Amino acid sequence: MSSNATTTTQAATRLYPWLFVALWSTGFIGAKYGLPDAEPLTFLTLRYALVLFLMGAIVLWSRAPWPPRGRAWGHIAVSGLLVHGLYLGGVFTAIGHGLPAGITALVVGLQPLLTALGAGLFLGERVRRSQWLGLALGLLGVGLVLAHKVAAGHSSAALLQMLLPAILALLGITAGTLYQKRFCPGFDLRTGSLIQFLPCLLLTGLAAWLGGETLHVRWSGAFVFALGWLVLVLSLGAVSLLNVLIRQGSAIHVASLFYLVPPTTAVFAWALFGETLTGLALLGMAITVFGVWLARR
DSSP states (O other): OOHHHHHHHHHHHHHHHHHHHHHHHHHHHHHHHHGGGBOHHHHHHHHHHHHHHHHHHHHHHHTOOOOSSHHHHHHHHHHHIIIIIIHHHHHHHHHHTTOOHHHHHHHHTTHHHHHHHHIIIIIOOOOOHHHHHHHHHHHHHHHHHTGGGOOOSOOHHHHHHHHHHHHHHHHHHHHHHHHHHHHOSOOOHHHHHHHHHHHHHHHHHHHHHHTTOOOOBOOOHHHHHHHHHIIIIIIIIIHHHHHHHHHHSOHHHHHHGGGGHHHHHHHHHHHHHOOOOOHHHHHHHHHHHHHHHHHHO
């Protein structure tokens, strides 16, 4: 490979984290568009089914290789259930039950701290003081960005009930990142996606049916757009980038990126829905960016 090609590849690789943040942040926007027309788990079941159909076609066309051993299949499936099934199920259920997307993002924004703790305990990654400081600053920044979004008018019991699915989402994405880093060091992104999303489809569809959802969908223009965006851009694009980042970097580095998701989501909400950003939110964004830089240095 020539030096110019190598330089171009390295530059593209450096852009992966920021492209991932931009794409992943649109997930909350897609939920805002689509959830009024479908119940949370029904929405996710449709999303998983379309992802499997499209990725299956890609696998057949490209003749992508499958994992060599049955144990590898099991590890990839478990990581998918945690990173996608539990995380997305919790996020969509929380928003669908009335928890504001900003507060949901704030809860999930605790992931880097939990991942840093888990990486030290289970992966043997050394967490430097500067990384702990960066992670703490990131949490502070996220709190400032979303401080004005804290729900008002809800009782403590009602708010706790809405928060529980978001807490499950936080535990799912944290455990999934650590699990995939330890047990799934490398797999083909095409066949791996099939193995990850198939159990998500089965269990989410079963949960929707047993949970009493009507399975009714109103096929409005907004819903079709949201479903298409979440399938093509999030499940195929952003998830592939996430798998690449987990493979290439430490668990702490990958987790620190999630601090940038709530501020970026706030920017998208301002641009698309006219939600205003206060001076406190702008200060929080600056602190978050600095904290992520410190944790990833």
